[in-house]
Amino acid sequence: MSQLKDPIREGIARGWKVMGGPYASAPERMTCDVAIIGSGAGAGITAELLAKAGLQVVIIEEGPLKSSSDFNQKESEAYPSLYQESAARKTEDKAINILQGRCVGGSTTVNWTSSFRTPASTLKFWQDKFGLAGYNVEALAPYFAQAEQRLNITPWLVPPNENNDLLRRGAAKLGIPASAISRNVKGCWNLGSCGLGCPTNAKQSMLVTTIPAALDLGAQLLVETRAESFELANGKVTALVCSSNRGSGKKTAAGQETRAQAAIKIVAKHYVLAGGAINSPGVLLRSGAPDPHGVLGARTFLHPVVMSSSVFEQKVEAWNGAPQTIYSDHFLETQAIDGPIGYKLEAPPLHPVIFASTVPGFGQGQHDLLKSFPHNHTLLALLRDGFHDESPGGKVKLRSDGSAVLDYPLTPYVMEGGRKALLSMMEIQFAAGAKQVLPLHEMAQPYTSWAQARDAVNALPMKPMLTRVVSAHVMGGCGLAGTERQGVTRPDGVHWQLENLSIHDGSLFPSSIGANPQLSIYGAVNRLAQGLAKTLSGRDVTLA
Structure with missing residues (x-):
């Protein structure tokens, strides 16, 4: 497998703008058209579409940039480097263990590739209970089809393993x-180690599809960089404050390495929050974001x-x-x-x-x-x-x-x-x-x-x-709704109280999906990001 091409290392060699972690340090202040927090399912789709529209995009990822050269099918290395809290994230009472990605590509880098469109019964529930009339099978179908084509989502025709x-x-x-x-795979080797990172680049995750496409179009990527909070004024986000997430080399009294705290301020015309359910509400809570109806962080599903x-x-x-x-x-x-x-x-x-x-x-x-x-x-x-x-x-x-x-x-x-x-x-x-x-x-x-x-x-x-x-599925917390009393986010993905902030990840869903959620995120965000690209640039773009 060492003979395989590594598209990430090749991209860096040809000049991708990657900063943070082992790469060049980010400047203390950056400006751009759109700052995207996260690099998973929603962030990846959004980054490609906005970059296609000619917008200056900065992607901020808390985890590291790992690639097929790093994926060696060893649990001992994969869980600490690719997952939130070393694959040991838990609910507050410790009763539920939660697997979530924490690397470039997010959970798409480490999931098991299962791909389902949002069930019709789920969409009907959203229409009836949350005023989301536009979220129906017919309206979403073309956006699902585009995502399926872009990410090679097709039925798995190989006979199933014994399991x-x-x-x-x-x-x-x-x-x-x-x-x-x-499954979202192309040329799959049938190795079975999808959850440890794909060593052959067969899994069509954001790591090898939309993020590279955005970087090829000039987007910038900050890795090992944590989005701390937004600065807010007059119903808008005025800046995003980030910190380096790389170890400082110093030890605490308990022997743990402390985190470097170099501050980075990013000023953008528009911001897209796509850090995943749990982390996206967390950013808004740390920011003191307006929440007049007490819905922020609520209705989070697993x-x-x-x-x-x-x-x-x-x-x-x-x-x-x-x-x-x-x-x-x-x-x-x-x-x-x-x-x-x-x-x-x-x-x-x-x-x-x-x-x-x-x-x-x-x-x-x-x-x-x-x-x-x-x-x-x-x-x-x-x-x-x-x-x-x-x-x-x-x-x-x-x-x-x-x-x-x-x-x-x-x-x-x-x-x-x-x-x-x-x-x-x-x-x-x-x-x-x-x-x-x-x-x-x-x-x-x-x-x-x-x-x-x-x-x-x-x-x-x-x-x-x-x-x-x-x-392994976290949804909600910044739910879509037809009225601000029922949700954090408008049907077009824009925050109800912050006019230049969109939310493009699984935290949008007002209930669970009833199926593995990655394709639901791809389809819904594809639609929202196309609309956002048109609003910000005046250009029509698609994934196809």
């Missing part, structure tokens, strides 16, 4: 429909995930092959949108560190589970939060040091949905031929029959901390 095929086979035996997942682990006679080797290629929406489509919480079923890839840190137990029990790793198969259920009064999501707050944290109460309604999801997944795994199944709950034990597992899970207390809950 995913077990979901397909088990569901089929129970008469549950399952389908193939579309798709809380519960999981069921199982052991098969044959080897599964869930780390090999495309990570997610089969799904079932049966338990979404059979639930009324305001009834019991619905859930999407998928089969995640397994790697040793993630596996060992997620499964419950200790001592001999955990030893036995780790020993079964090559034979292990896990299913996950994405719970569709935000559609019911008893599933209001969480709220982003600031810690004493100014960093953002999500308070996300796991309500009895959500946890009862978790119980139903565990039952569904266990039944599928037994139908697929599992020898034993272990729902990821601290009080559960390995079960060897469906009847035994069903009775045990029906008796388990579904409580936070006892039930293992994780998430």
Whole structure:
């Protein structure tokens, strides 16, 4: 793999304007047409379109610039360098572990490539509850199509690996429909290490598509640079204050390296906040942004995930092959949108560190589970939060040091949905031929029959901390709405109270999606960024 081309290093060699971290220091003051905070799904789409429109763009990324030359399929290096809080970000009460990217390309650099358009039922909910009449299937379709073409999002035609095929086979035996997942890849080597950064540049993340396109058009990129706060006056942003996020070389009394605090002020005509849900509300909270109706940071959603682990006679080797290629929406489509919480079923890839840190137990029990790793198969259920009064999501707050944290109460309604999801997944795994199944709950034990597992899970207390809950999808906190009483952001993506600030990331969504959200961000932001480019430059631009 060392013989492969590295488009990032090639771009730097031919003159990309990259500053911060190991590159040249940024000046104390910069001016531009548009400053974009973040470099993930929303930021990348926006950067390419605005640069195409001839605007001077500066992209500010908190994490490092890593590339295929750095991606060596080692968890020990990937998690600390590519993820928020070294892949250990948690909700305020520590009950939910959250995986989010923190590098150029954001979560698109480390996600598992699953791509779904926003479900029609979700869009209908937004229209009915949040006054978003323009957010319908027909209006968004051309913007999704452009994003799919630009990022090579197509159905995965390679036969699924055993990990995913077990979901397909088990569901089929129970008469549950399952389908193939579309993926944003080109020339995929089927290695299975998508979550550690793609070493072959096959994943069409923002790292290898829109960010390079914007840089080729003259955009500037600041890396290892943290957006601290906006300066505000008269209903506008007047400046963005950033700091270097690179280590200072000095140590605290506890032996930790302190962060360099060189201040950078960026003055732009327009600002785009695309730091991702949790971080985007955090910037606005640190800035003292106007919030007359108390909606900033509220209605932040996670798709809380519960999981069921199982052991098969044959080897599964869930780390090999495309990570997610089969799904079932049966338990979404059979639930009324305001009834019991619905859930999407998928089969995640397994790697040793993630596996060992997620499964419950200790001592001999955990030893036995780790020993079964090559034979292990896990299913996950994405719970569709935000559609019911008893599933209001969480709220982003600031810690004493100014960093953002999500308070996300796991309500009895959500946890009862978790119980139903565990039952569904266990039944599928037994139908697929599992020898034993272990729902990821601290009080559960390995079960060897469906009847035994069903009775045990029906008796388990579904409580936070006892039930293992994780998430890789964070949405909301700066929600779109047709009125300022219901949301932070207007339907065109502009902040309701700050006329030169747009929000272009997953924090826009007024509920969860009910599907892996990257394509929803691509489609919605493609539309918003085209409109913004026209407003700022008078030019029509598209991704195609």
